[in-house]
Amino acid sequence: MPPPEPADTAFDPVRAAPFLTARSHNGWLGMLYREHGADWVELELPWRSDLVGEDDRAVLASGPIVSLMDMASGLAIWTRMGSFQPIATLDLRVDYTRAAAPRASVFGRATCYRITRSAAFVHGVAHDGDPADPVARMQGVFMTIKVNPGILPGG
Amino acid sequence: MARLTPYADALGITVEAADGDAPVMRLDFSDGVQGRPGVLHGGAISGLLETAGYALLRGALVQEGRAAAMKPINLTVQFLASGKPHPTFAKARIVKLGRRTANLSVEAWQDDPSRPIASAVMNVMVVEPE
Numbered sequence: 523m524p525p526p527e528p529a530d531t532a533f534d535p536v537r538a539a540p541f542l543t544a545r546s547h548n549g550w551l552g553m554l555y556r557e558h559g560a561d562w563v564e565l566e567l568p569w570r571s572d573l574v575g576e577d578d579r580a581v582l583a584s585g586p587i588v589s590l591m592d593m594a595s596g597l598a599i600w601t602r603m604g605s606f607q608p609i610a611t612l613d614l615r616v617d618y619t620r621a622a623a624p625r626a627s628v629f630g631r632a633t634c635y636r637i638t639r640s641a642a643f644v645h646g647v648a649h650d651g652d653p654a655d656p657v658a659r660m661q662g663v664f665m666t667i668k669v670n671p672g673i674l675p676g677g
Numbered sequence: 678m679a680r681l682t683p684y685a686d687a688l689g690i691t692v693e694a695a696d697g698d699a700p701v702m703r704l705d706f707s708d709g710v711q712g713r714p715g716v717l718h719g720g721a722i723s724g725l726l727e728t729a730g731y732a733l734l735r736g737a738l739v740q741e742g743r744a745a746a747m748k749p750i751n752l753t754v755q756f757l758a759s760g761k762p763h764p765t766f767a768k769a770r771i772v773k774l775g776r777r778t779a780n781l782s783v784e785a786w787q788d789d790p791s792r793p794i795a796s797a798v799m800n801v802m803v804v805e806p807e
Contacts, residue, residue, distance in 0.1 A: 546711040547718035583684035589720020
């Protein structure tokens with residue numbers, strides 16, 4: 523078990539997001555922090571021509587959208603918890619409600635609406651400029667139990 | 678075998694083998710697909726699952742002589758075990774291929790196909806040209 527965090531190190535997505543999105547898969551995708559509230563975080567996935575899902579349409583593939591919503595969900599959970607704890611994605615659903623505009627950045631906004639002792643529930647939208655007109659809706663469940671992170675699923 | 682999407686190429690997905698009619702997709706571990714240190718990112722797993730689904734569906738449509746476009750409706754992914762820094766494989770099954778939609782089931786594994794690390798259900802719109 524990791525030592526308990528001191529009370530004065532509350533999770534701050536403004537400081538944590540650039541660190542968490544700068545490296546590995548999130549860094550390869552090029553995610554950026556945009557804004558947050560008490561229980562939500564929004565990230566941006568800038569347009570990149572080699573991330574398209576079809577040769578003939580300038581629209582990001584859905585894989586990067588899942589990665590974006592997964593990271594935004596994690597940040598939303600830690601923001602609502604007020605601390606950074608190991609979590610793992612259990613289940614993530616994305617409904618694609620319309621095609622994104624060609625060559626558009628996609629923004630992922632996730633809200634953590636419920637945390638229990640062992641689970642965190644999130645929902646959110648992916649949009650291309652107007653959160654009220656999403657290109658996708660997301661629903662997810664994460665595990666929050668504190669165990670050796672090496673045995674947790676997801677990533 | 679039709680070529681993969683630009684996203685699949687960029688991520689590093691390759692076609693490992695054709696197992697019967699269903700292609701097996703392969704994703705090698707690298708920093709670009711890493712989530713937590715030493716763990717495969719769930720988004721990269723999802724991308725692999727979807728790529729296996731679309732490749733199988735594209736092949737089935739071609740076999741039926743249909744020049745239809747595939748549009749995503751939705752995707753639900755279950756993460757069953759942590760992805761180790763090993764090669765990961767995925768293979769899809771067409772549960773239903775109808776006139777307007779297709780329903781696919783996809784599994785991803787590492788060392789043992791009978792112990793999947795993730796599974797997905799995909800609904801895809803099949804749009805025939807006018």
